[in-house]
Amino acid sequence: MRHFFSVNQLDEVEIMEILRMAEQLQQKQCAIEQQRFAANLFFEPSTRTKMSFLVAERKLGMEVLDFHQETSSTQKGESLYDTAKTFQAIGANLLVIRHPADDWFHELKDQLSIPIINAGAGKEEHPTQCMLDLLTIYQEFQQFNGINVVISGDILHSRVAKSNAQTLKRLGANVYLSTVDGCKDETLDFPYITMDEAVEICDVLMLLRIQHERHQEVAIDQSSYLRKFGLTKERERNMNPSAILLHPAPINRGVEIDSDLVECERSRIFKQMNNGVYIRMAIITKLLRAWGISYEANTQKREKVVING
Template sequence: MKNLLSMEHLSNEEIMMILNRAQHFENGGNPVLQREFHVANLFFEPSTRTKTSFEMAERRLGCTVIPFDAEFSSTTKGETLYDTVKTLEMIGIDAVVIRDKEDEYYNELLEGIGCAVINAGDGAGQHPSQSLLDLYTIQKEFGRFEDLNITIVGDISHSRVAKSNATALTRLGANVRFLCPPAWAGNFEAAHSWDEVLEDSDVIMLLRIQHERHSVSKNFSKESYHAEYGLTIEREQRMKERAIIMHPAPVNRDVEIADALVECSRSRIFEQVRNGVFTRMAILETILKGRDQYDNSYTKCEATQ
């Protein structure tokens, strides 16, 4: 695995390999990288969890993290993303972790770039590392994906988390359903009432309303959205006994979820954050180890010529 761009590019076997490696790290296992790698995190959109989680994962693997501040980079002078990444590669960067507002920004990097590219979120497209940590959280809870009812609730059409998880969970055998206002379903079929999905859901996965991606204002106040589509205390009481609550965060309390439920016994919201470090360690190790093997193979090939 040279890059991680989309959950659509991962096989079920590759997904399970990463999840198993995440468990290895959570259990205190050591990485197997043979040398020091240099990684840069290029975040052109705000991030708390993903950016710091990747930085922690990189440091735990023994990587050198090269600082990069998008606000003071040459992209503000008109430099293309390709030229920025190519420059970092020539300096000696082995991998870049990128978040960008453009969907599929990585397409311009597929030719001509030799360092590894890890997609930390592309517009309203994909968020593969978040999906993998969500899968790890569900696997730890239930030990399987097959026949679980996973209900994703909120701003579906603008959510890269929803798209990434729908792809992976469906392929792994889960029943993925959506709940949202009719205008927010995008290309997915969605329920519009909690009564259709609440009581048989094993996982309720809530999403933030992504106001920054809406071209026009939606007619929801915080109070009205919470009353109609939020997970209220009354709704939580109707959930299955072992059902859990998830959210990629940041959480808007008393909008998509009642404040009292954010850290309730069902909630795995902060556990997801913790799991993110182990999962991103697994992602980085898999990619960097593969890169090392590729580089060694290339060197041996050159030496025989």
């Protein structure tokens, strides 16, 4: 067999030979399956989160299945559930999913026999972002108790504002919100303050991206936003010397923050991205352990595979 174009090339003996070889490969799973596969299913654009998971997975020695929605069978109408089950069937040991639906994970929850990580659910949740924000604050202050955190920007459309606010409060921090009308989330029970007040009191200023693409009805005026509600150089000067600046990125330079402040001394924006890799490694590790999936084996030398038949 020099190429494989058609089953008509194969006689009955050859067909049976291939079937038996496949069965043999399947049964030897333990011998050749020291690999663990992570499938990254992103149904929305992402640079940071997707690449961060990829780096985390590779650092843990996992194989990565990189799904591209635009060239997948979801183009033929396949559901998220069927796509997820498919990846499980072909050997994924972990699914990392970002999907525009707010509650996509509810239908998957009890239906798969492998762990799933939420890498973004509509505008509701983005828990690994929340965890990396926590890590960045923790590395600065070694605790959360009594820390003043102000979350500012497009709170309504952010999938980190809500979980960050609630989790920081649980950990003992004092949480404030600051934004323009039209970006407020009325379901959140935290005090709203002005940006001028925010810079005075905060230990952590957590800026959020204005998601212009989601403000179709009442447009936010970009040109005046910075001056009225964003972090200008003037406001930055009023911040406490030890206060730090966070932003999940991508950044609208000149809108929520003066472009020159993106890499100022108190900015931890790129530190957050770096922390993202390690928080994801920790979460993956915890999950694989909970499921009894040994991943340590991945980083060992793989044995020589000899296939008879």
